[in-house]
Amino acid sequence: MPPLHGASLRILLAGAAVAHLSSSPVARASPCAPPAPLRLRAFASYSASEPPPPPPPPPPSSPSRVLASAGAACDCEPGAKPAICTADELHYAPVPGSDWRIALWRYRPPPEAPKRNHPLMLLSGVATNAVGFDLSPGASFARHMSMQGFDTWIVEVRGAGLSTRGSELAAASTKSDLSPNSELHPDDSLTTSIEEVADKILGLMEFPQTSAIYDQISQLSQRLVKILGEGQQNVSPRLFGWQERLSATIEDLQKQLELIISYDWDFDHYLEEDVPAAIDYIKQQSVTKDGKLLAIGHSMGGILLYAMISKCAFEGADPELAAIVTLASSVDYTTSNSSLKLLVPLADPAEMLRVPAIPLGTLLSSTYPISSRAPYILSLLRSQISAKDMMDPELLSKLILNNFCTVPAKVLLQLTTAFRDGGLRNRAGTFFFKEHLRKIKVPVLALAGDEDLICPPEAVYETVKLIPQHLVTYKVFGKPEGPHYAHYDLVGGRKALHEVYPCIIEFLSQHDEVSS
Structure with missing residues (x-):
């Protein structure tokens, strides 16, 4: 036919x-x-x-940002946020040029906490939401950072967690106008x-x-x-x-x-639209003396931070970041033995675009129950996320069942360029982010896990070696005799509270001073 x-x-x-x-x-x-x-x-x-x-076509790349109107933002009233949101406040920041409103989970520091000069922005990995940074009261990276005095914000990019589109908000507001007994003809x-x-x-x-x-x-x-x-x-x-x-x-x-x-967006939409909108919104709500933020990115969140400071270095623009911390992140995986390399031969552009989105959350939640039982067909799933005995089983279950989302094929397709010669590049394939890291002026703390199968230490170092030595600090967590750190353990492993968090806080504190 x-x-x-x-x-x-x-x-x-x-x-x-x-x-x-x-x-x-x-x-x-x-x-x-x-x-x-x-x-x-x-x-x-x-x-x-x-x-x-x-979604409308993406606007042209520009070093300048369009400041999101504070009046246009939707701040949820106390008590109005859904139960899944365990932050002190839930905010929505409009993304200029689109109908998206990205969700921001805010954790306010208590009065007795140290006074800080910069708010802290947290970016999570691909196809994940804010839950990974706030699993439980006793295992909350975000809450711990706020207790150290940082006004902490978790950013959920478009399509993740509680982020929504304007039309969805409008529909939700008019849905209550229908009578519960009304029926369409x-x-x-x-x-x-x-x-x-x-x-x-x-x-x-x-x-x-x-x-x-x-x-x-x-x-x-x-x-x-x-x-x-x-x-x-x-x-x-x-x-x-x-x-x-x-x-x-x-x-x-x-x-x-x-x-x-x-699900029709890619990595560049996160980089050029969502993250800048989040930064502008956070600066409106948490005023800083020098207009800068501190930022931590895990996995793709760290890749976004690398890409941002690289792009700004090329353009001669200010990334508005006082310092960044990357956890298990790299823009070049070519020399590593990352487990994700197995997927690269499958990433044919024409074939991937025939499947517009991958319901990663649904796939993981449906396969996880059988991953820990005989015949252990899916036992590799756990080792990809956390090393043996590094996470409480209940918290690991909560992470797998609640932290993952659906991801567009276009995002994955662009991220696979990090496994090819030249490393990660923009959607047009004309800008290689690793080439401009030598020009950056932002201090970087790059952390790796010794048993991270997704982003091994050699992948992290492949990016670290491109950054000026006086600006970068590199550390691998894990000891030959244990404990070991896999991909998520830098954020939520049993030992992270006493080993990883102090390292991060010390680095952020050193760069929290405001230049005169």
Whole structure:
């Protein structure tokens, strides 16, 4: 069957709606009320809202930032934040040029804590949310930093944790206007569902995307048209069964199409839009004398910090960071034996874009229960995250079941460039971040874990050696006789409180002074 054009699709969908309307003489409970669209987030318990429109094209790169309006930000009132948020406050910062509002978890220092000159920003790894920095009252990296006097903020980039789109907030605010007993007219419901699917498919067809995306839309369209064609041949007694089948097909289409629409961003969106918006917002809420922040990044969070200071060094811009700490991070994995190298041969651009998003949280939470039982098929999962006996089993379970999110294929595709010659590069493949680290002026503390399979010490050092020696401090945690540190243990391992945290606090304290 040849690819379906937009005009043909609209005509067929409209015809199906008209045919249904003309052959439905009595009102009945509709089996095809608009289904709640699939919202693949770390916290699946939150109600979904109307699928958001496609994100606008990214703005041109610029060393300057657009200051987010404090009035436009949405600060949740005390008590309004969801139970999963264990911070003192939950804030939302608008991302200029998009309809995203990124979530920021704030931990205020107690009155008796030391006075600090800079707020502290925390960035987590790829496909993770804020939970990893605040697992429990006794295992909270963020809370510990606030107790040391730092006004601490965890940033959840777009698509992670509690971050949301403007349309989702608007839908949530209007949802309560509906009467709990109100029902959509069944015929209107079907018509609305069909029109929504048509608009989504047609909108996607207009995207300047690859042929792979168009192939997906064409295949989805053909499936719907096949059902519509069968329905037009049905006689009235069979119409109700056809309507149920059509409804199921539309629901399936809506879920797949929203996935394609929603998860359409890459690493550069985090770097050029989300993190700058977070920095601007934090500076508004926690004023500093020199307009700078301290920052800590774990895994991809550290990669973001490296990329930011590299890009600013190239542009001659101020990154507005007094000092940074990277935990298990690198922009060049080519010389290491990272376990992620096994995935690089699978990262063919055309094939990855056929799967717009990877539900990492769902995959991990579904496989984890069998990873610790015979026959131990998935025993490697635990060693990728934490070394033996370094985490309480309950906390490890909480981390795996609550900390991971769905990640766009485009993010993973761009991150795989860190495993190729030249290291991590921008989406266009024209800017190599490692090449400009020698020009940076920001002090760096780079920490590695001795048994980190994802980002081994040699990968961390591959980036460290590019930074001016007087600006960088490098340390590997773990001893031959133990304890050992895997990828997450630098943040939440049993020994981190007494071994890693003091090292970080000492470094941050040294660079918390304000230049006169």
